[in-house]
Amino acid sequence: MADVKNILFIMCDQLRADYLACNGHPSIKTPNIDKLAAKGVNFKNTYVQAPVCGSSRMSFYTGRYMFSHGATYNGVPLNIGQPTLGDHMRELGVSTGLIGKTHMSADRGNMERLGIDPLSKSGVLASQCGFEPWERDDGLHPDELTSPNLAYNEYLRAQGYEGDNPWHTAANSGVDENGELQSGWFLRNAHLAAAVDKEHSETAYMTNRAMEKIDELGETPWCLHLSYIKPHWPYIAPAPYHDMYSADDVIAANRSAEEKQDPHPVVSAFMNHEESINFSDEEKRRHVIPAYMGLITEIDDHIGRLIAFLEERDLLSSTMIVFTSDHGDYLGDHWLGEKELFHEESVRIPLIVYDPSSEADNQRGKNCDDLIEAIDLVPTFIDALGGKEKYHLLEGRSLLPHLRSETVEEWRDVAVSEVDYAWRGARLELGLTPDKTRAYMLRTKEWKYISYDGFAPQLYNLEKDPQELHDLVPGRKHDFEVLEFENLLHKWIRSRKTRFTTDHATIEAKTDNAKQRGIYFGVW
C-alpha cells in the first residue's frame, strides 16, 4: 500500500534556481519554501529539458525529452499521440487537473483528422495536455486577444476592478506618481505597485482556487497541478511586494567583458535581442529585479498558506508536494535577457520534493547534488502511487530512491536540454531556415557541452569555471572532450524512445514465437 495518496505539483514560471534563500540567495526571503525544503529533499542540480515555457512543460508532462515529444517551442501543438501525466494518473484512479498555466497547444489538425470532438470528455483532455482544466489560465492576456470569459477577469470585476481586461489594467499595471496607469508590459514600470490588492493578485487567486478544489475533491485521490504564472513577466508586484526589495538587494550580474568580445554566433544573435540589450543595462536591471524578487516572496507567502491549509485538513501525511519551475531567467547575466540558451541561469531550476512516506524520514532536509531532469517527475509520481514503470515510453527516472535512501546506485551522469530558436529574431539575424535552429546541452558534473546545428559547439569546465565565462572551444585545447561529447550526443539521440506504442514485456512475449502462432517460415 502506497503512503502517497495525493500529489500537489506546484510550478512557478521563470523562477531561477538561485532565487530562493534555501538555494543561497543572500537577500531574498522565502521562508515557507525553505521550510518545505527542510521537510523534503532539495535537488540542487535540476535541469529543464528545454529552457522555454511550452517545450519545457511538455517534457515535464510527458516525461519525455523534447526530441521525443516534438513540441519544440511555445505554440507547437503537442502531438495527439503523446500520452501525458494525466493519462498515467487516471490509470491509477487519481483525479488529475490543472489550476493555472500549461502553455500547451492542442493538436487541432490531428484531432480533426481523427474526428475527436474538442468538447467531448476525451477531446477536452486531449486539448488540455491530459489535465482536467479545473482552471486553465496561461497567464498572458494582451488586451486584443483576451477571452471575454477569462475567469480571473470575471473574478476581478466581481471584486470591483473595472474594465474589459483588469488582468492588464489592475493586476499587471501600476499607478505612477502622476496618478496615471502604466502598463506592466514595460520594464520601466516594474517599480510601481500593481493596481490590485495583494488578496486579489493572480498568485493569490490561483492559490485560493487550488484550496477550493482540494476541498471539493474530498476523499478522491488527486494530482493537482498548481501552475503559477509568476514571477514570469510582466514584472510587476502588488504592495507590499513591489518595494519589499531595493536595488541593493540585487545580486551582481554574472557576466564578463570577454563574453561580449567575440561571442559564439548564436549567443551573439541572442545578445542582440531587445530583452538582452535592456537587461545588459545595469540601471535597468537594478530597476526590474526587485519586482522579480517581490513576486517570488509573494509566491512564498502563498505556499505558506497552502501548506497550512493542507496541515489543517490533515493532508500532509498523504500528499506528495513538489515545488519547481519551468525554466530560469537570465536577468542580464551573460549579457542576456529571458531564457532559451543553456547557461545555468536559464536551464537550472529549483526542485524541492516533500514525500509524506515515513520511509522518507531519514532524508528530510537533505540536499541532493545528483543531476536531475524535469522528466523525472512523471516516473516519480507513478512510482509513488504504486504504478507500473513505463520504460518503453518514459525517458525520466523515478526519484523515489533519492527521496527514501541515503545512497542511490547507478544514476545518470549527464543531463540533457534542447532548444529550437526558429521563432526568434536570432534566426533571422543568422539567416537560417526554420529547420536549422536546434541546439543540445549535455551537462555532467564537470562539463557543459553545447552542440548547435551548423555552428561550432561550446564547452565549459564547470569545476574550474562555474560561472560559465570561458568557452573552451575556440582555444582548441579540449578538442578531445568536444569529440567525446559529440559522440555522447549521437548515442543519446540514437536512444530516444520513438518506439513507444509497444512495451518491453510485449516484445519479450513475442520474440521468436512465430511457430506458437501457427506461422512457419523458413521451416523445411
Next chain:
Amino acid sequence: MADVKNILFIMCDQLRADYLACNGHPSIKTPNIDKLAAKGVNFKNTYVQAPVCGSSRMSFYTGRYMFSHGATYNGVPLNIGQPTLGDHMRELGVSTGLIGKTHMSADRGNMERLGIDPLSKSGVLASQCGFEPWERDDGLHPDELTSPNLAYNEYLRAQGYEGDNPWHTAANSGVDENGELQSGWFLRNAHLAAAVDKEHSETAYMTNRAMEKIDELGETPWCLHLSYIKPHWPYIAPAPYHDMYSADDVIAANRSAEEKQDPHPVVSAFMNHEESINFSDEEKRRHVIPAYMGLITEIDDHIGRLIAFLEERDLLSSTMIVFTSDHGDYLGDHWLGEKELFHEESVRIPLIVYDPSSEADNQRGKNCDDLIEAIDLVPTFIDALGGKEKYHLLEGRSLLPHLRSETVEEWRDVAVSEVDYAWRGARLELGLTPDKTRAYMLRTKEWKYISYDGFAPQLYNLEKDPQELHDLVPGRKHDFEVLEFENLLHKWIRSRKTRFTTDHATIEAKTDNAKQRGIYFGVW
C-alpha cells in the same frame, strides 16, 4: 491542372529488385512488368526504409523514416499521431483505399485514451493506416487465428473449396504424389501445385477485386493501393506456375566461404536462424526458388490483365501506376534467409513508375540510377495531384522531376534504412534487451555503411565489391570512412522531423512577432 487524376499503387511483398526480367534476371518471365517499365521510369536503386514488412510499409505510407514514425517492427502500432497517405490524398479530394495487405497495427491504446470509436468513420481509417479498407487482407492466416469472416475464404468456399480455412488448405497447400494434402507453410512442399485453380488464387482474387472497385469508383478520383501478399511465403504457386521454372532457372547464390568464417556478431546470429540454415542448403534453395519465381510470373500475368483493363476503360491517360515491393528476400544469399538485414538482396526493391502526363513522354523507358527511397512515394503522389509540399512532415522527396526531366539537380547522395531486431531469435542469442537492437544503413553510390547499437559497424565498397562479400571494417584500412559515415549518421538522426505539428510557413509568420500580438517582453 494536373494530368494525373488517379493513382494505382501496386505493391508486392518480398519481391527482390533483381527478380524481374527488366532488372536483369536471366530466366524469369515478367513481360507485363517489363512493358510497364518501357512506358515509365525504372528506378534501379530504390531502397526500403526498413527491410521488414510492417515497418517498411509504415514508411511507404507515412513518407517518414522508421526513426520518425516509430513502428519499428511488425505488430508495433503506428502511433495515432502519424498522418498517412490516405489523409494527404483525401485533402486533395481523392478517394483512397486498400485492397490487400498493409501489415499495420492500430494504436488501440491511444485510440482508447482519445475516445476514438474503432467503428466510427475516422476510427476505421485510424485503424487501417488511413486507407478505406476496401478489402484488407494481410495474407497470413494460420488456422488457429483466422477470422471466420475472411472474405477470401468466403470467396473460396463459394467457388466450391471446402473447409474452415481454404486459404490454407487450398490456396496455400498442395497435393503430393500420394494424394495427401501438404501445407505450403513448409519449404519441402514448395514444388507442389497449390490446391487452387489459378483463377482463384490470392493474386487473381485481389486483382479482380481491384478491377471491380475501379469500376465502382467511376468518375471519382481514386488512389488504390493494390497490395499483393505474394511472392511472400508460403512459397507455393498454383498450376501452371508451380512448375514453370526448374532448378536450372535458379541463379547462383551470392555468398562466399569467407562470409561464414568470421561473421559480424549480428549477422552471425541471423545466420543461425532456421530460415538461414535451410536456405544455406543449396538443395533446398533450388527446391524453393522455382516456386518463388512462379509466383512472380503469376503476378506479372495479373499486372497484364490489370493494365489491359485500364486501357479498356480509357484510364491509362489519367492514372499514375506504381509497381514496387516492401522489401526483398535473401533466398540463401550471404547464408541468410528472409530479410531484415541490409544486403542489397534484402533492402533494394523494384520501383517502376508510369506517369500518364505528356510531360513524362521524353522519359519513358528510361532507367534511373539515383538513390530513391520508399518515402519518396507520398510526396510524389501529392505533387502529381497538384497538392502542397509538406516539408515539415514528409521526409521523402517528389519523384516528379525524375519522371519528367532529363536531369535532376541536387538529389540525395545517401539512402537510409533501419532495422530493429528485438523480436528475433538473434536478440536472444546476443543476450540483448529489446532497446539495444537497432541498426542503420547508409548507402551512397560508392559505399554501404551499417551502424549497429553496441557492435562494430560494417563497411562495403560497392564499386569494388558489388556483391558485398568483403566487410572492410575488420581490416582497419577504412577507419576514416567509418568515422565520416558515423558522423553522417549523427547528422541524419539530428535532422529527423519530430516537429511535425507546425509547418514552416506558420513558423515564418510567427517569428519575432510578439509585439504584433500585444505581448511585450524585455521592452523598456
